[in-house]
Amino acid sequence: xxxxxxxxxxxxxxxxxxxxxxxxxxxxxxxxxxxxxxxxxxxxxxxxxxxxxxxxxxxxxxxxxxxxxxxxxxxxxxxxxxxxxxxxxxxxxxxxxxxxxxxxxxxxxxxxxxxxxxxxxxxxxxxxxxxxxxxxxxxxxxxxxxxxxxxxxxxxxxxxxxxxxxxxxxxxxxxxxxxxxxxxxxxxxxxxxxxxxxxxxxxxxxxxxxxxxxxxxxxxxxxxxxxxxxxxxxxxxxxxxxxxxxxxxxxxxxxxxxxxxxxxxxxxxxxxxxxxxxxxxxxxxxxxxxxxxxxxxxxxxxxxxxxxxxxxxxxxxxxxxxxxxxxxxxxxxxxxxxxxxxxxxxxx
Amino acid sequence: xxxxxxxxxxxxxxxxxxxxxxxxxxxxxxxxxxxxxxxxxxxxxxxxxxxxxxxxxxxxxxxxxxxxxxxxxxxxxxxxxxxxxxxxxxxxxxxxxxxxxxxxxxxxxxxxxxxxxxxxxxxxxxxxxxxxxxxxxxxxxxxxxxxxxxxxxxxxxxxxxxxxxxxxxxxxxxxxxxxxxxxxxxxxxxxxxxxxxxxxxxxxxxxxxxxxxxxxxxxxxxxxxxxxxxxxxxxxxxxxxxxxxxxxxxxxxxxxxxxxxxxxxxxxxxxxxxxxxxxxxxxxxxxxxxxxxxxxxxxxxxxxxxxxxxxxxxxxxxxxxxxxxxxxxxxxxxxxxxxxxxxxxxxx
Numbered sequence: 001x002x003x004x005x006x007x008x009x010x011x012x013x014x015x016x017x018x019x020x021x022x023x024x025x026x027x028x029x030x031x032x033x034x035x036x037x038x039x040x041x042x043x044x045x046x047x048x049x050x051x052x053x054x055x056x057x058x059x060x061x062x063x064x065x066x067x068x069x070x071x072x073x074x075x076x077x078x079x080x081x082x083x084x085x086x087x088x089x090x091x092x093x094x095x096x097x098x099x100x101x102x103x104x105x106x107x108x109x110x111x112x113x114x115x116x117x118x119x120x121x122x123x124x125x126x127x128x129x130x131x132x133x134x135x136x137x138x139x140x141x142x143x144x145x146x147x148x149x150x151x152x153x154x155x156x157x158x159x160x161x162x163x164x165x166x167x168x169x170x171x172x173x174x175x176x177x178x179x180x181x182x183x184x185x186x187x188x189x190x191x192x193x194x195x196x197x198x199x200x201x202x203x204x205x206x207x208x209x210x211x212x213x214x215x216x217x218x219x220x221x222x223x224x225x226x227x228x229x230x231x232x233x234x235x236x237x238x239x240x241x242x243x244x245x246x247x248x249x250x251x252x253x254x255x256x257x258x259x260x261x262x263x264x265x266x267x268x269x270x271x272x273x274x275x276x277x278x279x280x281x282x283x284x285x286x287x288x289x290x291x292x293x294x295x296x297x298x299x300x301x302x303x304x305x306x307x308x309x310x311x312x313x314x315x316x317x318x319x320x321x322x323x324x325x326x327x328x329x330x331x332x333x334x335x336x337x338x339x340x341x342x343x344x345x346x347x348x
Numbered sequence: 349x350x351x352x353x354x355x356x357x358x359x360x361x362x363x364x365x366x367x368x369x370x371x372x373x374x375x376x377x378x379x380x381x382x383x384x385x386x387x388x389x390x391x392x393x394x395x396x397x398x399x400x401x402x403x404x405x406x407x408x409x410x411x412x413x414x415x416x417x418x419x420x421x422x423x424x425x426x427x428x429x430x431x432x433x434x435x436x437x438x439x440x441x442x443x444x445x446x447x448x449x450x451x452x453x454x455x456x457x458x459x460x461x462x463x464x465x466x467x468x469x470x471x472x473x474x475x476x477x478x479x480x481x482x483x484x485x486x487x488x489x490x491x492x493x494x495x496x497x498x499x500x501x502x503x504x505x506x507x508x509x510x511x512x513x514x515x516x517x518x519x520x521x522x523x524x525x526x527x528x529x530x531x532x533x534x535x536x537x538x539x540x541x542x543x544x545x546x547x548x549x550x551x552x553x554x555x556x557x558x559x560x561x562x563x564x565x566x567x568x569x570x571x572x573x574x575x576x577x578x579x580x581x582x583x584x585x586x587x588x589x590x591x592x593x594x595x596x597x598x599x600x601x602x603x604x605x606x607x608x609x610x611x612x613x614x615x616x617x618x619x620x621x622x623x624x625x626x627x628x629x630x631x632x633x634x635x636x637x638x639x640x641x642x643x644x645x646x647x648x649x650x651x652x653x654x655x656x657x658x659x660x661x662x663x664x665x666x667x668x669x670x671x672x673x674x675x676x677x678x679x680x681x682x683x684x685x686x687x688x689x690x691x692x693x694x695x696x
Contacts (some may be wrong), residue, residue, distance in 0.1 A: 150523075151522060167515065174623055175625060175626045175661070176624050181621040181622075184621045185617075186535075186617055186652065187537065196654060197654065197655070198652060273529040273532045274530065274619065275520065275522055275622070276521070276523050304547070306532070311524050
């Protein structure tokens with residue numbers, strides 16, 4: 001019997017028999033390429049992380065993707081499984097019609113880079129391409145914290161805040177394929193300037209980096225805090241510092257951390273009034289804070305949202321960590337190939 | 349050829365030949381019952397408005413609904429059309445399983461009142477029941493400002509702010525059937541107390557009544573304004589007063605009106621980042637302000653939202669006015685009966 005994703009120890013492939021159909025999932029990041037061979041039964045047969053070597057340019061990165069895919073293809077063959085395709089999640093805007101990625105923020109110098117055609121030609125299977133944030137949402141939906149739901153959203157709290165919405169079991173893309181930009185919902189009109197150019201975005205307050213930045217500004221403004229020591233020795237403040245100091249009772253850190261959690265809760269309230277979801281998942285680097293994040297977000301949600309208990313979504317932490325992207329990319333490849341996938345029914 | 353809704357003069361039934369299938373649409377309000385006989389081809393064959401006489405109690409109101417429905421049924425028979433059903437839009441929460449409405453705010457003394465069974469028994473056709481706000485959204489979607497879209501939202505600006513979301517051509521109800529509560533999205537965290545108990549809801553700032561209320565508070569606070577005259581002679585300020593005074597250049601009124609439009613634009617920006625819609629409709633009493641509402645909302649949207657033009661929804665005014673509710677209720681009845689409806693494909 002295949003081992004399910006949740007039971008599998010990290011970074012160790014399962015040694016069990018294979019599912020009939022499998023797909024390669026590839027998650028291209030600025031630093032690493034995370035990849036895996038994923039079965040239609042939600043099992044991960046093989047998992048690998050290699051450096052992106054983005055400085056080598058697009059063609060070099062494509063050759064690394066091809067090499068990984070061909071390795072996985074051989075593994076699939078050895079196991080007697082049918083390789084349904086390769087799914088790629090990439091940062092930046094996707095031009096689906098041209099199978100290309102446009103100006104990914106973490107891959108400097110990439111303007112428009114076609115990925116689908118060269119990989120498909122070199123590997124000999126269909127290739128699907130999607131945004132890395134979409135892939136991660138679909139991954140959690142299929143195999144992680146979203147399992148068993150039909151209607152959910154995810155907030156990915158990293159340098160920025162990514163997001164995604166699954167409705168009726170499928171990623172909701174919207175009219176211009178630009179839905180789920182949940183980090184750019186305005187939570188404080190005319191508030192802090194966001195990197196996107198808007199003012200008052202959730203991302204301008206409650207991402208890992210802007211949480212740290214708000215604390216750093218208060219420290220620079222002369223407020224007393226245990227964080228002054230970290231800044232004093234020349235280290236850059238992180239959201240982890242803020243969270244730890246808040247837990248230890250530092251007043252400045254608590255104020256900043258509570259504000260982050262309060263505004264994340266506002267975003268959850270607004271999602272709920274708009275879409276009435278089953279579940280909202282907090283993911284990304286900052287979700288490693290665990291209960292220190294989850295508890296106050298839930299509390300602020302409870303204080304701000306209507307009291308009617310039946311109406312509330314579960315607010316939970318993501319489960320797949322760095323696997324979410326390649327698992328979701330593989331899922332989209334399986335769906336694209338018309339393979340019946342285990343448990344969840346979504347994606348498109 | 350049937351006359352389409354948009355070409356039809358108000359309050360005059362068309363005298364043309366009938367569509368094959370028709371439904372009665374009933375919109376129960378606190379003051380009036382608005383009703384019509386609507387064809388599957390989007391034509392209104394007959395339209396009627398009678399006082400609700402809510403003080404007579406639930407049974408009296410039900411008898412009025414039955415009487416109206418039977419009148420319309422006879423008209424359908426005379427015209428040789430098949431009456432597919434009766435659709436009712438009612439205020440308050442709907443208990444779909446029991447065909448009942450619960451504690452409608454505009455019908456004092458109604459606790460849980462079953463509507464589906466008594467009307468269905470007395471009229472002899474299937475009866476569908478939905479929230480009046482949902483019915484209005486579906487009405488505009490099918491025959492009004494939403495025609496031709498698949499993905500849209502509507503903000504109904506009245507005493508409160510109602511709303512609704514149509515995705516993939518169907519009303520999005522969500523997990524607990526409570527989606528589309530767009531008036532209770534929080535736009536100013538910890539802001540003004542809303543009637544719903546939350547703080548900082550859109551409805552607490554930008555409904556017709558809260559717009560007037562914010563102006564009244566500034567007048568009461570001693571600010572100079574042409575509105576002081578209206579208050580001075582004992583009249584109650586309305587959003588219409590505020591809009592007119594703003595147009596005439598009154599500084600206080602402009603400030604209040606701009607704030608309303610700015611926060612409506614924030615709500616539109618947030619809807620767009622979440623769902624990436626084709627169109628957002630401004631409806632309800634305050635939409636009678638026309639361009640005085642539409643222009644500044646669009647301007648504030650343009651100033652606050654990403655500049656990428658291809659990503660923007662059309663922001664438009666509703667077209668059906670008071671007809672939207674009964675048209676949408678009839679649409680839901682037609683869909684329920686499995687009748688193929690003209691043009692739009694949505695609802696469920």
